[in-house]
Amino acid sequence: HLKTFVNPSVLKPTGRVVGIIKRNWRPFCGMLSQSMIKEATRHLFTPADRRIPRIRIETRQAANLVGQRIMVAIDGWPKNSRYPNGHFVKNLGSAGDKETETEVLLLEHDVPHQPFSQAVLSFLPKMPWSITEEDLKVRADLRHLCVCSVDPPGCTDIDDTLHCRELENGNLEVGVHIADVSHFIRPGNALDQEAASRGTTVYLCGKRIDMVPELLSSNLCSLRSNVERLAFSCIWEMNHNAEILKAHFTKSIINSKASLTYAEAQMRIDDGTMKDDITKSLRGLNRLAKILKGRRIAKGALTLSSPEVPFHINSETHDPIDLQSKELKETNSMVEEFMLLANISVAQKIYDEFSECALLRKHPSPPPLNYDILIKAAKSRDLNIHTDSAKALADSLNNATVENFPYFNTLLRILATRCMMQAVYFCSGMDSDFHHYGLASPIYTHFTSPIRRYADIIVHRLLAVAINADSTYPDLMDKHKQSALCNNLNYRHKMAQYAQRASVAFHTQLFFKNKGIINEEGFILFVKKNAIIILIPKFGLEGAVFFDNKDKPSPHLSFDSEGPTLKVEEHTFRMFDKVKVTISLDASNIQHQRIRMALIEPVVCFCFLDFFLLLLRDCNCIITWVSEMILTGRSQPQLFLYSD
Structure with missing residues (x-):
C-alpha cells in the first residue's frame, strides 16, 4: 500500500513473480570471482550477460581460472538463496583474447559454430565434381550468355550473377542466375538438417560462420568466373522502360564470364572506350536498375540510414586497423535492384502455385506510437x-x-x-498480411542467397516443384511444419544479428585500445530525463552522458518531454545539437570493457557521467540488410534504400 507522503512522480510500476512457466537454463559464459577465503572451494561466477545473476559454484581450480573466460551451468536455485547453484563446465581461454571472445559471443548468442560432422560431410559430392550429361538433359544450357557477377572485394561465396542482352524484337532479356544449392542439399539428410538448424551464415568482423560446408559455399556453389556451375535462373523479357513483359524460371547451367567488384564494374560502365559484351551488359543493367529504383521510390519504398561504419581488418592479425570509407557506387544499387525484382517475381510464382505453404517474408507496418x-x-x-x-x-x-x-x-x-518493425519469414497459409512495408511491395520472399540463407533453399525447392523441375516434398506442403521452420529461421536470423553486433562492439574496443583519448564531434540523437544520447558519425558510436543519478532527481535538471529538451543548469540540450566529446576505452572491468565519452562542449557546471556503447541497433530495429551487407562489405553506411 502506498503511503500518502510518497511523491507520485517517482513511483515505479512493481510486481512479483508468482510462477515459472518454463526454465531456460543453459550454460553461461563469464568469469570467476575468487573467494577471499584462502582455502574456500565455493566461489561466485559473474556471467557476461548482465541480466543473469551471479552463480555460486564449487571448484578447487579457482586459482587457475582467475582471468579466464569459463562456462558454468545452473543446477538449481534454493528458495532461501540469493544466488543459484551451478557447476564449472569448461575453460574457454584468456579474457580479452580475440579467439576466446569470439567463442564467447557465439555461445552467448546460440550460434551453431562447431565443425561440420562426418555425417554431414558424407553427403557432399565426391571430388573431382563436374556437370554430367544428365544435368545437360534437364537444364537450360545458358553457358553462351554473357553472365557476370558483381560483389565486394574478396567475396568467395558468390550467390548471384546477371546478364542483359537485346533481343531480335527490340526488347531486352535480363537474367538473374542464382547458385543452385538445393541440387547438392537434398531434403532430410544430415547436411540438410544441419543447414536448417544453422539457418544462416553469420558474418563477424574478420570471420565467417558458414551455413554449409566450404566445399559448397566457396567452391561448387560459388558462381566464380570461367567455370561451369549449376544455377536457378529467373529471366525476364522487358521493354526499355523496365516493364516486365514475360517472366521465365528454369534450372540452368551457366559459365560466368567475369567476377567483378563493384568498383571494377563501375569503371567499365563509366569508361566510354570499352565496348565489349560484358560492359554492354552492365550498362544495360545499370540503366534499367535506375528506372526500377525510381519506380520503387515512387511507390513508397523507404530510404533509411544507418550510422554504422565498417572496420578494415588486418589480414594477418585480424585486428581492426582503420575505418572503411568507400563511396556507394551505382553498381551497388544495380545489383540490389535486380535481386529485389527476382525475389518479388519468385514470391508471386510460388504463392500462385502453393497458396497455403509458400515461404514468404513480410515487414509489418509500425504502430503509430x-x-x-x-x-x-x-x-x-x-x-x-x-x-x-x-x-x-x-x-x-x-x-x-x-x-x-x-x-x-x-x-x-x-x-x-x-x-521500424522486424521483417520476418512466415508461411502464407498461416497469415493474411503479406505486405512488405519497407519495400512497398505487396509480396516478397528470399530467393537470391541460398549459400547463406536456408530460407532461400526452401524457396528454391518450392519453385522447382512449381515449374516441374523437381518432385514434391511432403514437408513443404504441410503449413504447420513450414510455420515451425519459419520460427526457427527468424530466431537464427535474430541471434546472428546480435552476434554480429557483439563482434563489432568487441572490435571497436580493440580499435580504441591503443588510441588513448580522442576528441570528436557528435550530435545529440535522443534527449532523456537525465541524459543525452550522442552519436559520433565518424565511428558509428552512440554514448549516453548522464547528468544525474536516475533514482535521485536533481533540482539542476529540467526535462520537457514535448521538446524533448533537457535543461542542465543554464544550458538547454535538444535533439540534433552538435556537441564535442572525448572518447576512450574503459578497461577497468576486463569482462565488461566499454567505450567512455566525456562532454567537452558545451560546458556544464556539473555532471555525473556514465556511458554505454550502442554500436548497432536494438532488436526492434529492422534492416537485415544493415548487418548482412555492411559487415560483409556489400555496401556502405550513410543513405541506403530499404532493402531486405
Whole structure:
C-alpha cells in the first residue's frame, strides 16, 4: 500500500513473480570471482550477460581460472538463496583474447559454430565434381550468355550473377542466375538438417560462420568466373522502360564470364572506350536498375540510414586497423535492384502455385506510437513528418532538410530506422498480411542467397516443384511444419544479428585500445530525463552522458518531454545539437570493457557521467540488410534504400 507522503512522480510500476512457466537454463559464459577465503572451494561466477545473476559454484581450480573466460551451468536455485547453484563446465581461454571472445559471443548468442560432422560431410559430392550429361538433359544450357557477377572485394561465396542482352524484337532479356544449392542439399539428410538448424551464415568482423560446408559455399556453389556451375535462373523479357513483359524460371547451367567488384564494374560502365559484351551488359543493367529504383521510390519504398561504419581488418592479425570509407557506387544499387525484382517475381510464382505453404517474408507496418520520437524530432526544427503510409513517410523524409545542416536528413532517417518493425519469414497459409512495408511491395520472399540463407533453399525447392523441375516434398506442403521452420529461421536470423553486433562492439574496443583519448564531434540523437544520447558519425558510436543519478532527481535538471529538451543548469540540450566529446576505452572491468565519452562542449557546471556503447541497433530495429551487407562489405553506411 502506498503511503500518502510518497511523491507520485517517482513511483515505479512493481510486481512479483508468482510462477515459472518454463526454465531456460543453459550454460553461461563469464568469469570467476575468487573467494577471499584462502582455502574456500565455493566461489561466485559473474556471467557476461548482465541480466543473469551471479552463480555460486564449487571448484578447487579457482586459482587457475582467475582471468579466464569459463562456462558454468545452473543446477538449481534454493528458495532461501540469493544466488543459484551451478557447476564449472569448461575453460574457454584468456579474457580479452580475440579467439576466446569470439567463442564467447557465439555461445552467448546460440550460434551453431562447431565443425561440420562426418555425417554431414558424407553427403557432399565426391571430388573431382563436374556437370554430367544428365544435368545437360534437364537444364537450360545458358553457358553462351554473357553472365557476370558483381560483389565486394574478396567475396568467395558468390550467390548471384546477371546478364542483359537485346533481343531480335527490340526488347531486352535480363537474367538473374542464382547458385543452385538445393541440387547438392537434398531434403532430410544430415547436411540438410544441419543447414536448417544453422539457418544462416553469420558474418563477424574478420570471420565467417558458414551455413554449409566450404566445399559448397566457396567452391561448387560459388558462381566464380570461367567455370561451369549449376544455377536457378529467373529471366525476364522487358521493354526499355523496365516493364516486365514475360517472366521465365528454369534450372540452368551457366559459365560466368567475369567476377567483378563493384568498383571494377563501375569503371567499365563509366569508361566510354570499352565496348565489349560484358560492359554492354552492365550498362544495360545499370540503366534499367535506375528506372526500377525510381519506380520503387515512387511507390513508397523507404530510404533509411544507418550510422554504422565498417572496420578494415588486418589480414594477418585480424585486428581492426582503420575505418572503411568507400563511396556507394551505382553498381551497388544495380545489383540490389535486380535481386529485389527476382525475389518479388519468385514470391508471386510460388504463392500462385502453393497458396497455403509458400515461404514468404513480410515487414509489418509500425504502430503509430513508434513514430512519436521521429515526429517530435522533426517538429523541433519546425518540420512535419507524415506517417499515414510508407509513401507519406518517404516523401516527408525527402523534404526534411535544414539549411546549413546537411547531416540533419541523415540523422532523421536514422531515427526513422529505429521506428521500424522486424521483417520476418512466415508461411502464407498461416497469415493474411503479406505486405512488405519497407519495400512497398505487396509480396516478397528470399530467393537470391541460398549459400547463406536456408530460407532461400526452401524457396528454391518450392519453385522447382512449381515449374516441374523437381518432385514434391511432403514437408513443404504441410503449413504447420513450414510455420515451425519459419520460427526457427527468424530466431537464427535474430541471434546472428546480435552476434554480429557483439563482434563489432568487441572490435571497436580493440580499435580504441591503443588510441588513448580522442576528441570528436557528435550530435545529440535522443534527449532523456537525465541524459543525452550522442552519436559520433565518424565511428558509428552512440554514448549516453548522464547528468544525474536516475533514482535521485536533481533540482539542476529540467526535462520537457514535448521538446524533448533537457535543461542542465543554464544550458538547454535538444535533439540534433552538435556537441564535442572525448572518447576512450574503459578497461577497468576486463569482462565488461566499454567505450567512455566525456562532454567537452558545451560546458556544464556539473555532471555525473556514465556511458554505454550502442554500436548497432536494438532488436526492434529492422534492416537485415544493415548487418548482412555492411559487415560483409556489400555496401556502405550513410543513405541506403530499404532493402531486405
